[in-house]
Amino acid sequence: MQTEQNPEDLLTPEEFHARASTGKRLANYIIDFVFFYVLALGFGVVLALAAPTTAELFTNGSPGFGLLDRVVSLLLYALYMSAVEAIFKGKxxxxxxxxxxxxxxxxxxxxxxxxxxxxxxxAVPFCVFSALGTPCNPWQDKWTNTMVVDDKD
Structure with a gap:
């Protein structure tokens, strides 16, 4: 004897939730990236006012400092995005x-x-370029088995 299946049971999560468009994902990236650097700049100003000698360490023009600065920035951005998405439940x-x-x-x-x-x-180099294409499925989605969808709330 065959039982009837509920049509909703046949939907995959991708069919039930509309994936966010590439344009929305790009907007997310730009907004989050700019906001992160505004926060970092604000922190830098406060640090420079509170401890001018400490701030001089960050303006060092020595060879290799640019690479170190980029790596630290990338890791801080990853930590920032992790914390924000964890605290605000995916937002x-x-x-x-x-x-x-x-x-x-x-x-x-x-x-x-x-x-x-x-x-x-x-934090993986060139991860941002993995978001190009339709549907937008960057490495952070593939590797973690997640997706970004239009919010119904």
């Missing part, structure tokens, strides 16, 4: 503005650990 400032959210591939809410996996996946 960041960019996602809030574009009305999108990061979720697990099965449609469930991401955990704090999953947010940290997503954040540090972004």
């Amino acid at each position: 960041s400032l960019g996602k809030l503005i574009t009305k999108t959210r990061a979720i697990n591939a099965d449609g469930s809410q991401i955990s704090g650990g999953k947010a940290f996996e997503r954040g540090f996946s972004r």
Whole structure:
């Protein structure tokens, strides 16, 4: 005897949730990236005012400092994005503005650990270029089995 299946049971999470467009993902990246650097600049100004001798360490023009600066910035951005997505349950400032959210591939809410996996996946060089294409499926989504979808709330 055959039982009837509920049509909703046949939908995959991608069919149930509309993936965010490449344009929205790009907007998320730009908004989050600019906001991160505004925060970093603000922190730098406060640091320079509070401890001018410490701030001089960061303006060092020695060879290799530029590379170190870039690596530290990349790791701090990853940590920032991890913390924001963990605290705000898959949202960041960019996602809030574009009305999108990061979720697990099965449609469930991401955990704090999953947010940290997503954040540090972004620290891989050239990860940003993996988001090009339609559908937008960058490495931080592939490697962590997550996706960014239009938020229904």
